[in-house]
Amino acid sequence: PNDVFAYLSHCQAKDAKKFSPKIPxxxxxxxxxxxxxxxxxIKPENHFYTITAPTGIGKTFGCLAFANQLIKKLPENKARIIYCLPYTSIIDQNHAEFENIIRFIHQDAYDLKPERYLLKHHHLSEKIIRNRTYTDMNEIPSYKDYLDDCLFVESWESAFIVTTFVQFFETIIGHRNRLLKKLHNIVNSVVILDEFQNIDPEYYQLLRQTLDVFGKRFNTYFLLITATQPEILDIKKSGSIELIDSEQYMKHSLFNRVDLQIIKKGQFIEEFIQDFCHTFSDQNCLIVLNTKKSAIKMFNELKANTKAYKIVCLTTLLTPGDRKSKISQIKKAIHKNERIIVVSTQLIEAGVDLSFKTVYRDFGPVDSIVQVAGRCNRNGEYGIKGGKMIVVRLYNEKIVYYYAQVYPSILSQFVEKTLIDDTYESKDFADISKKYYEQFDFQGKSNSLLRALQELNYDTSMRNQIPVKDFKLIQSYNDESVYILTTPEAQNNMERLLLLRKDLNEKADNEKQADLFEIEKYKMLLKDFRKVKTAGNAFDRNLVSDEILSMFF
Known part of the structure; x- marks a missing residue:
């Protein structure tokens, strides 16, 4: 078992001051x-559990402690743990936390065969197993070894999987062979769904029914974790167990960290920038916007007009490697108490461990507002209600609100009916979230997919049905990729990759094995420079070359 308490005792012995139980x-x-x-x-006959708790309470440790406690009570005292997150951008951080715990518990055995104990899997993750053993010491990895490694990773053969919602849900509701390879290993497992509020509300009914079937028919256990628990599970039908008294934590004074102000009057983004440049004087600030264009505009204007601050921009236009680098730079700047302003899109909402004294958020769904509040005075370092968050409503030169470009109008109506006051504080967030989610009743798309599942309709368009092949958790994406080569090493690797692929066409089949393996190695070396091109967001080469180069360099 991955004993969280043994690990925490180790941390306390290593850094008694930081982990002292006397600290409130x-x-x-x-x-x-x-x-x-x-x-x-927590017992084998109960298959559904929830944790609703504030950011910073230690949900990562909590979910692992729950899984261990449940597994101890299972007949065979073992089960695979599958931990799912909404975004690939936050997987590395959570994987690293789990790795610290598992490495401490298993010591040398983990280092010898790490993927046996812990595996990270998403579309950008590495599929080469470390420390592979060979009967011949002089043997080098072959393309067949790579395919075997892919099968191991994509089948989820490890004891602990860290993955994405897309990988999980498009396996249990899907038809593609590549995804279905791991279906049998989801059966009898403990599945932890973190930041579940990021699921599209239109799929709530579909997932409610699907999770119920997997829990009761396939002996699978589910834990749903969030700071804003949407009504995903049918409590009467599933018999879900709330593991803690959420209210005592959500409303505890130590977590009453943020004063929230709602500005209901809209304004041009240019007016906001001008006002901000003239009035802002705090040490650090986060500004979260709804579109990449508005974020880049804000970034460029602030960089030109705010010389006293370091200005950083985070959007999904950055490659994964650059994004990690920027987040690391931001952490260091905040730790050194430097004057810094971060402009970001919604990617910062979940799982990014950053804390600011002042936060602005362009108008959006209540769950997004609460998630962004989790980046404000995150660790309580500015005291009770020491963080200041302001929700604004920004529109472009055509007086089109930016939130209207990314969120359905019905969600905006729900938010307006929920946030009727001008000011709130952290202890109000649980009540606000409950009021918000009570308005949700999206069933059309879910019911169309459920009818297709019931009739095993995988590929035929029919009235009142959406075939299973058309289910996509994220609506607009495909497998096209653009590589943004921001270092000489990356450029050299890409040249080598293109040369290998060109030479491949000129070789006989029996000569291709080594080159195929080399190709996969170079693709993995370039993964941090890869940006997936989505159908709903055509990649604008001019935008990259002209406007956002300063975001990279």
Missing amino acids: INALRNKFLHDIVHNDQ
């Missing part, structure tokens, strides 16, 4: 873990 926040985190593991409703 640590005492509350310890109570949170205690409440989970001593919940007597």
